[in-house]
Amino acid sequence: MVGITSYGAYIPRYRINRNTIYSAMGWLNPATLMPGEKAVANCDEDNISMAVAASLDCLNGLEREKIEGLYLATTTSPYRERQAAGIVATALDLRPEIRTADFTDSIKAGTTALLAACDAIKGGSAKRVIACAADSRLGKAGSAQEEIYGDGAAALLLGDSGVIATLEGSYSVSYDFTDHWRGEEDKFDRTWEDRWIRDVGYTKFIPEAISGLLKKYELSIKDFAKVVYPALYVREHAAIGKGLGADPGQIQQQMLATVGDSGVASPLMMLVAALEDAKPGDKILLASYGNGSDAMFFQVTQEIDKVRDRRGIKGHLALKRELTSYEKYAAFRGTIPIEKGIRGDEIAFTQLSNLWRERRAVLALYGSKCKRCGTPQYPPQRICVRPDCGAIDEMEDYRFSDKKGHLFTYTGDSLAFSTSPPAIYGMIDFEGGGRYNFDLTDCDLDSIKVGMPVEMSFRRKYADPARGIYGYFWKAVPVQA
Amino acid sequence: MAEGIKDKVAIIGMGCTRFGEAWDKSADDLMIESSMECMEDAGLEKKDIDAAWWGCCFPMGGLSGLPLSMLLKLPFIPVTHVENFCATGTEALRAASYAVAAGVYDIALAIGVEKCKDTGYGGLPDFGGMMGGTSRWDMPNATAPGLFAIMATSYFAKYGLSPEEGKRTLAKIAVKSHHNGTLNPKAHMRREITVDEAMNAPIVAWPLGLYDCCGVSDGSAAAIVVRAEDAKKYRPDPVYIKSFNIAISSGEEKMYTDWDYAHVETTVRAAAKAYKEAGITNPRKEISMMETHDCFSITELTEYEDLGISPRGRAKEDVDAGFFNLDGQIPNQPDGGLKCFGHPIGASGLRMIYEMYKQLQGKAGPRQIKNPKIGLTHNMGGFPPMNVIGISILGL
Numbered sequence: 001m002v003g004i005t006s007y008g009a010y011i012p013r014y015r016i017n018r019n020t021i022y023s024a025m026g027w028l029n030p031a032t033l034m035p036g037e038k039a040v041a042n043c044d045e046d047n048i049s050m051a052v053a054a055s056l057d058c059l060n061g062l063e064r065e066k067i068e069g070l071y072l073a074t075t076t077s078p079y080r081e082r083q084a085a086g087i088v089a090t091a092l093d094l095r096p097e098i099r100t101a102d103f104t105d106s107i108k109a110g111t112t113a114l115l116a117a118c119d120a121i122k123g124g125s126a127k128r129v130i131a132c133a134a135d136s137r138l139g140k141a142g143s144a145q146e147e148i149y150g151d152g153a154a155a156l157l158l159g160d161s162g163v164i165a166t167l168e169g170s171y172s173v174s175y176d177f178t179d180h181w182r183g184e185e186d187k188f189d190r191t192w193e194d195r196w197i198r199d200v201g202y203t204k205f206i207p208e209a210i211s212g213l214l215k216k217y218e219l220s221i222k223d224f225a226k227v228v229y230p231a232l233y234v235r236e237h238a239a240i241g242k243g244l245g246a247d248p249g250q251i252q253q254q255m256l257a258t259v260g261d262s263g264v265a266s267p268l269m270m271l272v273a274a275l276e277d278a279k280p281g282d283k284i285l286l287a288s289y290g291n292g293s294d295a296m297f298f299q300v301t302q303e304i305d306k307v308r309d310r311r312g313i314k315g316h317l318a319l320k321r322e323l324t325s326y327e328k329y330a331a332f333r334g335t336i337p338i339e340k341g342i343r344g345d346e347i348a349f350t351q352l353s354n355l356w357r358e359r360r361a362v363l364a365l366y367g368s369k370c371k372r373c374g375t376p377q378y379p380p381q382r383i384c385v386r387p388d389c390g391a392i393d394e395m396e397d398y399r400f401s402d403k404k405g406h407l408f409t410y411t412g413d414s415l416a417f418s419t420s421p422p423a424i425y426g427m428i429d430f431e432g433g434g435r436y437n438f439d440l441t442d443c444d445l446d447s448i449k450v451g452m453p454v455e456m457s458f459r460r461k462y463a464d465p466a467r468g469i470y471g472y473f474w475k476a477v478p479v480q481a
Numbered sequence: 482m483a484e485g486i487k488d489k490v491a492i493i494g495m496g497c498t499r500f501g502e503a504w505d506k507s508a509d510d511l512m513i514e515s516s517m518e519c520m521e522d523a524g525l526e527k528k529d530i531d532a533a534w535w536g537c538c539f540p541m542g543g544l545s546g547l548p549l550s551m552l553l554k555l556p557f558i559p560v561t562h563v564e565n566f567c568a569t570g571t572e573a574l575r576a577a578s579y580a581v582a583a584g585v586y587d588i589a590l591a592i593g594v595e596k597c598k599d600t601g602y603g604g605l606p607d608f609g610g611m612m613g614g615t616s617r618w619d620m621p622n623a624t625a626p627g628l629f630a631i632m633a634t635s636y637f638a639k640y641g642l643s644p645e646e647g648k649r650t651l652a653k654i655a656v657k658s659h660h661n662g663t664l665n666p667k668a669h670m671r672r673e674i675t676v677d678e679a680m681n682a683p684i685v686a687w688p689l690g691l692y693d694c695c696g697v698s699d700g701s702a703a704a705i706v707v708r709a710e711d712a713k714k715y716r717p718d719p720v721y722i723k724s725f726n727i728a729i730s731s732g733e734e735k736m737y738t739d740w741d742y743a744h745v746e747t748t749v750r751a752a753a754k755a756y757k758e759a760g761i762t763n764p765r766k767e768i769s770m771m772e773t774h775d776c777f778s779i780t781e782l783t784e785y786e787d788l789g790i791s792p793r794g795r796a797k798e799d800v801d802a803g804f805f806n807l808d809g810q811i812p813n814q815p816d817g818g819l820k821c822f823g824h825p826i827g828a829s830g831l832r833m834i835y836e837m838y839k840q841l842q843g844k845a846g847p848r849q850i851k852n853p854k855i856g857l858t859h860n861m862g863g864f865p866p867m868n869v870i871g872i873s874i875l876g877l
């Protein structure tokens with residue numbers, strides 16, 4: 001029995017109302033108006049940081065050392081070459097003896113990664129593999145994509161024991177359908193005519209894959225508690241289900257008005273939402289879209305009730321802060337150049353050999369814990385920092401990334417360059433011991449207080465686009481009550 | 482058995498440039514100016530100097546002994562570059578003093594300089610690249626105002642001060658230093674300010690505003706030292722070194738959880754050793770005047786407690802009472818301090834000593850303190866959780 005054993009999701013905290021975008025840019029393209037809001041990655045978030053967040057949600061309480069593979073689906077990696085899955089696996093503190101791969105270049109890559117993970121387990125080469133998907137796609141100012149695209153991530157743990165939803169079958173179609181594309185130098189998607197995409201691609205491939213699956217396994221659409229497929233258009237999303245003979249209640253609610261079209265993450269995020277409400281015995285049908293479609297179906301088991309403490313889609317949808325400024329949104333996503341000053345432009349070269357040596361400390365937030373006095377300390381020390389101990393080379397590894405902490409003291413620095421000034425940082429004291437200085441994120445100065453609880457979040461620390469380097473580290477996020 | 486430095490070394494000459502935004506002067510120009518004033522004050526020529534230590538913190542002042550030696554055309558004598566963050570100037574004079582005290586040389590020069598205003602932006606030069614190790618990733622994108630502002634946040638929280646109360650106390654510190662600066666022709670900033678102006682100034686790093694932050698300046702200061710027994714050969718009023726102490730963070734402040742971020746532990750440690758070396762048992766009574774490291778107003782506030790002048794958590798009362806004003810019991814920053822005299826990093830430690838030297842000689846003009854006996858300088862480099870403290874005690 002192979003299938004999903006855990007799930008998690010991540011939706012960035014910032015949301016922008018589409019009216020805010022339309023008020024700023026609607027003059028250019030009046031036909032773009034769409035209802036609702038969309039999720040916006042903070043200026044220190046990208047596909048990699050969101051994949052880490054969703055995977056941490058998925059792995060909550062599970063033994064990370066038993067994971068044997070990590071597949072990351074994304075079309076928005078900052079690196080053309082440097083495996084994003086490798087960064088994510090290091091941040092998650094997975095052991096090195098695993099398979100990692102990026103699945104990319106099509107927004108159906110999320111389901112393809114999911115299928116590949118299941119195949120690896122079925123084939124006996126791994127027992128537990130994470131398939132995660134994250135995208136943070138850009139639309140040009142005033143484009144329909146700018147309004148539709150939203151940011152998010154989902155993660156599914158696949159395995160052969162403790163399965164909460166067994167994978168019962170799949171059916172795929174693949175076409176070189178060039179509805180949108182990005183060339184070697186493109187930052188933004190290029191697209192063909194929207195009506196052609198809608199009528200010849202979106203409303204055809206999903207039904208074709210689903211019908212193929214139903215026929216292959218001699219099932220009826222009525223057999224499914226939920227039918228899950230991404231939404232590119234509100235009306236056609238409903239029409240696809242209706243055309244397949246599904247009742248409106250069978251169709252998993254689309255998230256265009258809350259998250260937006262999150263690319264590769266979209267079908268997986270909707271699957272997580274479906275699992276959050278699923279009951280044992282439910283059948284769930286999932287189909288993706290993008291250069292064809294992958295369809296697959298799952299049977300929910302009794303184990304589902306053991307995986308209810310995830311923040312998931314519901315939890316993350318509830319944690320939101322409105323971004324009221326279009327200009328701030330555009331600066332966060334890098335669609336307009338902003339003045340950084342010479343201080344902001346000064347970026348020291350990244351010592352990659354140093355990063356390799358210290359990868360566990362930097363990317364997985366490992367410190368050390370003194371075996372003699374038990375004091376946790378960051379960064380890892382060879383000589384114990386506790387004044388009355390001072391033990392030499394008696395340390396064991398100690399992971400801080402999953403420790404809660406509280407804000408000991410802080411500032412909001414208006415002199416340091418930040419895309420979201422003031423730069424807020426301070427000292428964090430960890431539960432169980434240990435103290436260090438960290439940036440704070442997803443908060444503003446007025447809302448933080450000495451002593452408030454925080455949790456750690458993997459973020460992009462800096463971008464050095466001139467050298468093609470993106471640096472990552474952990475920041476503290478105030479825990480919302 | 483170590484005996485300490487008390488009364489073994491005397492300063493016989495000093496020089497100090499005006500501090501400020503010296504757009505038309507290089508680090509070289511500033512060092513020539515301070516060293517010439519210093520040698521003239523000592524009545525010496527450069528051929529008399531046996532060895533030199535010079536300090537600058539940021540590489541734009543130059544590195545190695547060469548910039549000073551080649552600039553002054555020093556005749557093949559030992560010249561060493563020293564750096565210890567903002568305590569660099571104190572460190573240069575400490576090295577020169579120890580060398581003459583050891584009897585290795587008769588006459589040694591210490592000089593500090595910084596050319597801060599060639600970066601193209603406000604504030605100190607970015608130190609992101611200077612911290613080494615994994616700081617590229619694990620240090621917040623922080624500036625000096627921010628790292629000290631954090632201390633104001635925790636000080637206010639620890640002692641139950643509202644931001645309004647806390648900022649009012651800090652404002653009084655700035656107002657006092659601005660007043661002193663108006664009396665000093667060499668000060669960077671020479672303008673009176675009011676408490677309201679200071680409290681309502683734009684925030685640089687919460688809760689610190691513009692007037693809580695010192696000037697970022699170009700400048701240079703220099704001193705010549707000889708053994709105490711030789712001092713009167715050069716001048717009738719040499720100033721004697723009673724103590725030099727440097728204390729550096731062990732890492733426990735930043736990484737262990739005992740420290741309160743509401744005081745600077747290194748100051749406490751260095752002060753205890755300095756008082757012992759100088760034979761001071763009651764600093765509040767025995768010290769005549771001070772120049773403490775007021776890179777930020779909160780730094781100065783906590784120093785009063787860390788130096789043992791004010792009771793813990795109660796420096797505010799002394800500030801409110803004007804204890805540290807020019808006409809108070811222990812005037813602090815009589816020359817305007819870092820706040821208004823300015824802060825060219827590598828020069829500041831020597832600048833503080835320059836003011837004590839002039840005050841002890843009775844040559845401080847309109848800001849002259851009446852009959853001072855003992856002056857203390859406190860020079861801090863780095864940030865509250867990881868720093869260098871240099872304390873000197875000087876007297877006649």
